[in-house]
Ligand SMILES: Nc1ncnc2c1ncn2[C@@H]1O[C@H](COP(=O)(O)OP(=O)(O)OP(=O)(O)O)[C@@H](O)[C@H]1O
């Protein structure tokens with residue numbers, strides 16, 4: 001399995017009054033590699049720096065120190081245009097919280113990345129992902145009409161429809177019931193295994209660890225490997 | 233990365249937000265365009281009146297009403313029936329410094345088949361006239377012949393048709409450009425025609441025969457002062473030399489109005505500037521608020537691969553469409569409010585009012601649209617720039 005995304009001594013420093021210090025590290029000296037065909041799960045308490053790390057890996061947040069490599073490309077060495085093209089074509093990001101474009105239907109939202117790239121978008125593939133996630137009947141619904149869990153799954157379908165090399169999911173099962181949690185984790189695992197994607201899942205849920213090839217823990221900005229064996 | 237139809241969808245599927253921005257720009261465009269057209273019209277009216285009156289001093293019979301009335305009379309382009317002996321003209325010409333003295337004779341006809349309002353008949357001497365003649369020359373290459381008329385633009389009788397005045401038939405040979413004053417309902421003829429018409433009016437008992445003169449009578453003498461002479465000096469000399477007359481300084485008359493008009497124009501311009509300044513700030517706040525409200529949406533677009541430039545393009549496109557719609561709406565509503573009511577505005581203001589040419593109106597409308605677009609563009613470019621200074625990751629974390 002080849003290494004796709006690699007983080008090298010990533011740190012993010014924020015300025016905020018905490019005790020005596022004026023600034024603190026949300027993420028400190030984190031190194032991590034995501035391989036194609038593998039699922040990596042990142043666990044940790046609220047406020048431990050998981051989202052900060054995921055954003056840095058997604059090319060959305062400039063690190064204070066360290067580098068992110070996508071294959072041979074230094075992600076933060078790119079100009080904005082090239083970085084945007086890379087996010088559009090190679091990274092499928094499922095952010096924490098709401099991420100729907102309110103003026104587009106669910107299906108239009110899922111096709112949006114392709115349209116931003118100037119392509120028509122594969123409607124059949126989009127509908128297949130919606131079916132796999134149990135939201136195929138919501139194609140024409142507007143985001144305002146959807147539940148939190150349905151929006152979550154729409155965001156997941158959107159990332160999957162991009163057919164990216166790397167999928168970065170921030171608490172993809174946050175709003176979901178047990179049945180849908182299992183469905184989402186299965187879909188993410190299957191796409192890693194059969195399509196050779198490198199998948200990172202951030203989760204509080206110990207259930208997610210059962211689907212992982214690698215598990216990392218985040219604790220006060222410090223990243224450490226927890227286990228390297230998956231359920232298979 | 234192109235955003236395709238996204239701007240249109242964003243506008244159409246958030247009608248409330250779109251309407252608010254469109255109405256805001258429409259209001260601004262309305263104020264600016266409407267204001268400019270009214271000011272332009274007033275200026276245009278005054279300029280054309282100045283050109284039409286064209287004289288430094290007008291000499292009128294001494295029994296004429298007070299000068300205040302006279303001013304109003306000439307400003308609005310309505311003349312009355314008052315006469316002096318033709319010998320006054322020679323007297324005026326004797327005064328040193330008078331370059332040209334051109335007589336005019338006035339008569340009004342209550343009934344004429346051309347118009348609903350009364351028609352002013354103005355007799356001129358084509359040989360010396362320098363006030364109306366240049367206007368007539370634009371459409372007639374020769375002097376006015378006997379029983380021929382040049383008519384104001386609001387007289388409905390066309391060139392080549394006949395017009396009956398006091399049972400005498402006259403032929404219309406020229407039509408004059410608009411002045412925005414009562415002169416637009418005047419008809420002009422030469423002095424011989426005037427004599428005939430006066431005689432006809434006397435027969436009907438409408439005008440009383442002048443006892444001492446043999447029918448040569450004039451109502452006003454338009455005086456052009458020779459270069460190098462002071463107009464007020466000449467005015468004093470005229471008053472001393474030509475008895476039983478009064479003089480009107482047309483320049484001061486027009487200058488007075490020009491000054492008050494400049495005052496109005498300044499007020500209107502100031503208001504327009506204030507409206508624009510206010511508009512700019514309001515638009516800036518409106519767009520800033522709109523963009524702040526949509527920060528997360530824009531961050532998601534960045535996350536999905538929209539570049540900074542692409543996002544700025546999206547915001548500018550949406551704003552431009554709003555401004556354009558608002559600008560067109562504002563200009564349209566202003567046009568509906570200003571152009572159909574020209575006569576009303578004219579009578580309310582009591583000033584000459586001449587709507588600018590279609591070209592000028594279009595240029596004003598174009599400028600208004602351009603400025604509207606520019607304000608929208610600056611406001612949204614500024615907001616887009618502020619947005620682009622923050623990593624999308626930071627925005628996405630906020631209130632997630
Ligand atoms: N822009 C910022 N300015 C200051 N502090 C920040 C900023 N962004 C994040 N932090 C802090 O950094 C720490 C890590 O935040 P982060 O969002 O990565 O946590 P998390 O592990 O994702 O938490 P959760 O599980 O609740 O989503 C938190 O203490 C947070 O308050």
Ligand SMILES: [Mg+2]
Pocket residue numbers: 050051052096170
């Ligand atoms: Mg988080």
